Amino acid sequence: MSKVNILKLLSKKQQQEKFAMVTCYDASFAKLVEKAGIETILVGDSLGMVLQGRDSTLAVTIDDMAYHTASVARGCQQPLIISDMPFGSYNHPQQCADNAATLMRAGAHMVKIEGGSWLAESICLLNQAGIPVCCHLGLTPQSVNVLGGYRVQGRDDSQAKAILNDAIALEAAGAAMLVLECVPRQLAAEISSTLKIPVVGIGAGCDTDAQVLVLHDLLGITEKTARFVRNFAEGSNSIEDALKRYNSAVLDGSFPTDEHSFN
Incomplete structure (x- = not known):
């Protein structure tokens, strides 16, 4: 696998080639993700729940994110590393720029x-x-208290239109990539076909340009997972094998299926 950058991912979208993304929080797993051929890593603020045992992502700090971003960056050479900006770290533009610079210095290639x-x-x-x-x-997830819980978004026409309009506006502002989480498959397909930038889905159906899952979810470590998760460790003989199976399933379009999607 050659070094991955945004131009390579844009080219994949243009050629209708899918790519996989996985969350990762440390050097050891980052090395396995890279060996499995997965091209993009998200250092997610989901670490608040997965690693810290919290019930949401809200307590994660910029220092937490910088620490784990640096750990991941030391473990791999080729994947594009995207680091989450945590809750409260981008309330106004200058604050956003300062905190984003911290994550880039830690080893991120892009912030989310x-x-x-x-x-x-x-x-x-x-x-x-x-x-x-x-x-x-x-x-x-950072807006879970406003949304009233972890619920599918965009099911009614007005909400779907608002999400589509936001996606168009974000691309126009200069966004290089978009993640769509827990939206109806039809809406995700419309957004993916409308935007020129890569669209990554999680619980958004199979018509996006890429898929992302939390590492601990796809390995079956998480006790209770969402509908859109598949345990790729089942039938695998190693963690690397499970990651390879996930990557292959995304690339060939066999994951996600209708059972992992919302209407």
């Missing part, structure tokens, strides 16, 4: 932020500072 068109000014500022941005729409 949750929210809609209100982020446009911050995205522009980050691009000017040489920081690529991945945005996140649909179920945005």
Whole structure:
């Protein structure tokens, strides 16, 4: 696998080639992810729940994210590393730029932020500072208290239209990638076909340009997982084998299926 950058991922979208992403939080797993051929790693603020044992991502700090981003960066050479901006770290553009720079210095190649068109000014500022941005729409875990829980978003027409409009606005502002979480398959397909940038799905059906899963979920470590998760460790003889099976299933389109999607 050659060094992955955003231009390579854009080319994959243009050629209708899928790619896989997995969350990862340390050097040991990052090395296995790379050996499995997975091209993108998300250092997710999901570490608050997966590693720290919390009931949400809200307590994760920028220092937490920088620590785990640096750990992942030391463990691999080729994958594109995306690091989550945690809750409260990008409330205004300059704060966003300062904290994003911290994550880039730690080893990230791109940062991810949750929210809609209100982020446009911050995205522009980050691009000017040489920081690529991945945005996140649909179920945005940092907004769980506003959303009333971890629920599918975009099922009614007005909400679906708002998510689509936000996606278009974020791309226009300079977003380089978009994650769609827990939205109906039809909406994810429309957004993916509308945008020129790669769209990564999680619980968003099979029509996005890529898929992402939490490492501990796809390895069957998490006790209770969401509908969109498949345990790739079942029938595998190693963690690396499970990761290879996940990567292959994403690339050949056999994951996710209808049972992992929402209507």
